[in-house]
Amino acid sequence: MAEETIFSKIIRKEIPSDIVYQDELVTAFRDINAQAPTHVLIVPNKIIPTVNDVTEADEAVLGRLFTVAAKIAEEEGIARNGYRLIINCNKDGGQEVYHLHMHILGGRRLGPMLAR
Ligand code: DGP
16 A cells, blocks of 8 residues: 555645645645645546556546546636646655655746756
């Protein structure tokens, strides 16, 4: 069994967070350390620690991350101007929480993809 992180507690609503969407596969909530006017995390309800751990059995939930991202972007009013989706993996990717998640960032011009 993969180890739980703080995200499991958020998904089960055991600790407070600003949840913007939840269904049987994923939960989306605002990042506590927002880097843009819209910064939402979309998280599979089941624990998948990193992208390295995904399997074919996860394809439905991984697809759901994208359909929910598009829905949230529309609701947040950032779909037309655009936004960035990020999934960090492991140390070099800058991953801090080992429960796979997609960041949706938008609401301002984000600039170059990587810090120079
Ligand atoms: P990453 O570096 O890709 O693992 O991003 C983890 C993000 O999770 C980071 O931007 C901050 C956010 N985060 C960490 N702990 C919490 C929390 O308790 N609540 C919320 N809403 N966000 C959190």
